[in-house]
Amino acid sequence: MDILTKKDFESDQEPRWCPGCGDFAILAQIKKLLPDLDIPKENFVFVSGIGCSSRFPYYLDTFGFHSIHGRAPAIATGIKLANPALKVFIVTGDGDGLSIGGNHLIHLCRRNIDVTVLLFNNKIYGLTKGQYSPTSEKGKITKSTPYGSIENPFNPVLMALSAGATFVARSIDREQKHLYEILKRAAEHKGTSFVEIYQNCNIFNDGAFESLNNPDNILYMQHGENYLFGSNMSDIPELPTPIGIFRDTKIEVYDELFHKQINNSIEKKGRGSLHELLDSEDAWLVK
Amino acid sequence: MDILTKKDFESDQEPRWCPGCGDFAILAQIKKLLPDLDIPKENFVFVSGIGCSSRFPYYLDTFGFHSIHGRAPAIATGIKLANPALKVFIVTGDGDGLSIGGNHLIHLCRRNIDVTVLLFNNKIYGLTKGQYSPTSEKGKITKSTPYGSIENPFNPVLMALSAGATFVARSIDREQKHLYEILKRAAEHKGTSFVEIYQNCNIFNDGAFESLNNPDNILYMQHGENYLFGSNMSDIPELPTPIGIFRDTKIEVYDELFHKQINNSIEKKGRGSLHELLDSEDAWLVK
Amino acid sequence: MKSKDNKILERVTIRFAGDSGDGIQLSGQQFTNTTALAGNDLSTLPDFPAEIRAPAGTLFGVSGFQIQFSSEDIYTPGDQADVLIAFNPAALKASIGGLKHNGILIANSDAFKPRNLKLAGFDHNPLDNGDLKAYQVFSVPITKLTREALQEIDLTSKEKDHSKNFFALGITYWMYSRSLQSTMQWIDKKFQFNEDILEANKLALNAGYNYALSTELFATAYTVHEVKRTPGKYRNINGNEALALGLIAGAYKADKSLFLGAYPITPASDMLHILSRYKNYGVKTFQAEDEIAGIGAALGASFAGDIGVTATSGPGFTLKSEFIDLAVITELPLVVIDIQRAGPSTGMPTKTEQSDLLQALYGRHGEAPVAIVAPNSPADCFNVAFGAIQTALEFNVPVIILSDGNIANGSEPWLIPNTNQLPEIKVEYATKPDEYKPYKRNKATLARQMAIPGMKGFEHRIGGLEKDEKGNVSYDAENHDRMVELRAEKIDRIRPFIKEPELTGLKKGELIIVSWGSTYGPIYTAIEELENQNIKPSWLHLRWLNPMPQILDKVIKNFKKVLVIENNKGQLLRIIRSEYLVDAKGFNKVTGLPFKSIEIVQIVKTLTEN
């Protein structure tokens, strides 16, 4: 296999995000990570929905599919089942992944399909210029909530855990080292790995994660340990926000079981021929 | 207010479920419950999606909306926001509510809209004649999985809890008294109340809850207590299945906040007149 | 067999009708298989009740199965029945309208009890008074006779009653001089693990046969001779089965894995059921969380090198629109199957209709043309599915197959094709990484250059934003206009590659009928009948709805009248009028039922008389 470098993963398209957007930092870590994964370049596929974050695939020189709003998990599932040798990433936003696409995301996690989900959580709809999202805090004033939002936010980590993702973690755009480590662990995981990345949208929700500039407000979880949290984990405003890995377990992976059934059937019955296919026990001959 | 009886809630349509279907038992308890709720008959609205269970509204003489597959929560939200005086029930199935409609359901719970959700979990698609559902156990052989399902089931109670429903409970179709009690508590709750009802489909998934005929396999939770469960609650096959109320908390209700914003605005600015509406600061007069 | 009269008939239509629990579909299926083996041509139509299990004895719960068989080629399950077997009053009520004048009614008199009569809305027993004068009525106490026949068997009465459909079947086998052998074998296999039931069913079948034989109930038995057919091996097949086989065969010939992403919905669920059994053919089936995810996964699979297929019906088809739009702009191969049913909305899910044509053509935002093809009979589904796979892969386009409930569940004999004669499907991949441009096109087909993940050096991005030839996002005004035109022209380029439909009748004349899909059978039959009456309209039955065949353009203006026959309110009609500016008229019906050929005979006669 060729030895790959960061540069190999740079596409010829200049990223079109606002200067200062947290997406740049995440892109930088991914470009750093990919050559470290020992996977042939042509086996990477990045699938995304719609949103600022979902432009991500254009800026990497891998196979990529910038699809429609909220549906990346469905496409990624098809890709992985078509060719399990591929390393599939989903890049999504808090709107794309948890609002319109919430159902596909939890079903992906439930099935434990072997893909890595990167949810860029900026707690806002960036691309449509600043409406509140399912992760925005109650009371938030946005274009669509001039009197403040009246909705309780989802906790993406909790949703992924409940839905059954087998690797669940959280990191922060600007915590470069931590982010790299988490991304690496996620990418190397077999089964659905889900990473929530706090991402600053400096245009429509600047400073959403400002409080985490103070390390006292962060609880770094030690890698490898499995923390047990009640269902309100991290929603308790007085406690520090946990960062790190929430779950890392291995159970059977959907796409493997999927192909195992096919292979077993072929082993047992022999690979079907066209002739057998069309024939039938109940057929009769006309002379 | 008129004194209502069970009979007042009987519609002129004979239920079209298979003889022996668990849906009958649930219908019986609801008919018993409604007169006990002290709510004028005309204020009940039953909204459903599509499925055997979703035929429910036809068999009650209340306002009813048998809608499209998976979308009952959206309709119910609109109904409740249009007229908060209504008592709105959603009747859904494990396919309707957790497969195609999963996203609407978790967003309903997250918002804490004041409706009562009855999820008839028969762990199968009944109306379409027996495919596995998101609650079917792994390995299940159905029409669409002749070699056994390879998916991990959702735990509906856990999903509702994680999504933020403020009342979450579970009961069983044939446990008439328990069911009645739970339904009553759910109906009286302010905010999203979610009840998973184990329901036997004697045609396509008979005996799915047979093990619960043995009381040793059931853990009856005491009403009023708030049990704390880890995220794997009730998924552990060796432990008895918990039945009863998992959460019963009160937080601000979406529809109240919704109307509060409107009323506050009217109080502050005065009710808008058509004239003010059309006029503008930047207007100019042409003579 | 006693040597009674045995009359030769050319064609016969039988209808079985009873409660959903009466085993109607099973009887029909067995009669069909036996009839096929006897060498008749045949066509069947199961008619399911609205609900899974309506209350027993009610009209909603009536399940029907109709079969026409003949010593000539036939194309419909028959307008009206010669024989009706009614298992209860509701079945009688629901079906008697479809029995011919002087037709044979065999009724299970044991089921005509007060409660059942009331449920069916009779205030008296129609078997007892003169209501049924117009028919030859045979009241047979089928329940009682079955129980008697099973005296020795160790089953409860209720269990024994489950065998009464075999008793009735036995009667019909005698009537049409059928062998019991194939059904006996089927029973042997099906119930091998339940000896009592196995025995009971065999006894009941025999008892029914012997009852008819010995009671001299019927004066005559009948024989329908073998039909003359192209030599070869035949099997009976329904529409959904034939679609499934066509898809698998297409993928096979393209050397691709077939990937089905689907969500259950009547009457398309069987596509998922059937294909999920072909795992040893490498067929992949994925039951998704909804229709959107089903097509999404299929599109993803196509992107990664499989051939993606999704199958659904009305409501599910609507939900797939946004993804079809994406398939149009990304120019990926995809087959979307819509088994149409009566709409709008949930409508009447078990009933047939052809009302999704305009949705298939236009049901997407933006200019988003796709290829559309429709089978005209159950067996035809094989070729249509094969052709859809071929077109999708050779042009890199989404292809929509419009089948319907009528075709999906109906069955007919099918000449099993010679596998060598099926064409190879050529899938082209880009070969030069340095020159690779995702939207560079094949000169003939305009298909864009494909490269799939795993192909070294071909890394590229596609998506729903407008693209330039290099595959980069483009908001350029002229580029967009050009891409819109190219996507449309690509569909036009399919035209030379598909078989033109055959014109029935003359190229010029008074009247031409234009039609598509499942109306084929009734129209074919009507035209035969009209010919007998020396009325000869021309007829063009379309297979491809987009692109439209060239022949239409050539002949349609040669006729004074154009009649478009559809199970909708005039959808192809609009296209024909708009494309060819002829004052075509529609003959339309949306009752959830297929046309009867007699209805078509009548309208044509009306139109040609004056």
Added chain:
Amino acid sequence: MKSKDNKILERVTIRFAGDSGDGIQLSGQQFTNTTALAGNDLSTLPDFPAEIRAPAGTLFGVSGFQIQFSSEDIYTPGDQADVLIAFNPAALKASIGGLKHNGILIANSDAFKPRNLKLAGFDHNPLDNGDLKAYQVFSVPITKLTREALQEIDLTSKEKDHSKNFFALGITYWMYSRSLQSTMQWIDKKFQFNEDILEANKLALNAGYNYALSTELFATAYTVHEVKRTPGKYRNINGNEALALGLIAGAYKADKSLFLGAYPITPASDMLHILSRYKNYGVKTFQAEDEIAGIGAALGASFAGDIGVTATSGPGFTLKSEFIDLAVITELPLVVIDIQRAGPSTGMPTKTEQSDLLQALYGRHGEAPVAIVAPNSPADCFNVAFGAIQTALEFNVPVIILSDGNIANGSEPWLIPNTNQLPEIKVEYATKPDEYKPYKRNKATLARQMAIPGMKGFEHRIGGLEKDEKGNVSYDAENHDRMVELRAEKIDRIRPFIKEPELTGLKKGELIIVSWGSTYGPIYTAIEELENQNIKPSWLHLRWLNPMPQILDKVIKNFKKVLVIENNKGQLLRIIRSEYLVDAKGFNKVTGLPFKSIEIVQIVKTLTEN
């Protein structure tokens, strides 16, 4: 003001162009307000970049704002600009093609630095060599001059640079003899909490004005006189604002709460933003988890007695189809707004197109007709929205409004209607519980009898399965056919209640133009121009697309040629051809941009010449 030349002009088009960060839209808006107050007629078109913030200085990031103003009635933002203000090289490159020969170019010369030139794809500075000979070029160091003017202000240079759009605005105010007052007031209010910026902007505005005045940069200032108008109170309004006000007014006159269920999408998000501010009008807005939930909530609200509305664009419109189908069969009032944008799929979200017409008509499974109406200009949106509410409530049908990006963001002066002259909207409810049948119909409108939850004694069930008159599920064949026809006829019954469009020109002749939606402005202008050249095509601009107006039927065959002009590939064209069997031709363009009137002038001339 120095007494320089001051020339009178009839109409002027100005275009501001710069980086997204340059405050272009703000300048445009201020110029517009000032122009409105000066009494000119005007029409504007903002032209947003593709992405939120493309990299500074690139072509993707160019934001534009064009305004035409006049002492005569005008209907478009102008084909070509008289004046272009370009803030950087990319803006110059992207916009120079739209500047008239010998037009005025004002360029911020400070921005023409090597890096910016390169980003815009220039290999030299176009201001320095002869490239721009065709124009009157004014190189103004706007950045430098602004900084100088703000010397005394305590802001960083970067912050000061944000005021440079006011400097440029000042120049234009001098050029067109405008008062600074309204913008000064606006600045006072807008920046009341930030004194430094407030001061800076005011200083910059003044500085720009004085710079133009004192440097004698321009030989002449111009005056555009007031336009003669119907007396009354006017305001400037864009399409989405006018839709919002029309909806609120309609609900008000119907004595209903307005309920919007929506999910953000460009260019429809503003509907949600605007309506969410009108809470003291009882307006309810619900941001749903997706488009499906948005329309679902709206339909639920309609069922419970509000008037439900949903607003979206292309992809979201597609997703709403299944619910529109449900609204059709349940016959509930509902308004669905589709602000069309360039498709298919994600397409070019910030660009305009009219390509969802066929989807609006046919994009649902089954036969599911709905009413469709399209505004022809920003101000017209008010009446269209009001009428949609009225029709939805009086007929109990879903009504689709087809606006587009061009109308949504464009603005023009609007004569504020007299609130008393808006009609009352009569909503009828059933009154007799004992006789209540949900599908019993009003004889005139065929609207079904409504009763809403909370009405004692009217408990009933509705849903997506086919129903009989009593509201019970029915699989009856004839009932389904009848209900399908009734739902279609109900739409036809709307026809007598709506205003027929006015025919421009003669009832008979060589050529008639047929059109709909936002092409109104350019066609109107073209027809004026053609009249000057003594060419007089007739013209019919449709407001309702379903039902179609009666007049079409009457006049369309009187013309030798029918030309259908649309920003799509011929959608109304298909309808016209199919309905009227005339050999209509299309003039079509899908470049993401509106037609220029000159393009229409040309095609008409070509068609009428031979």
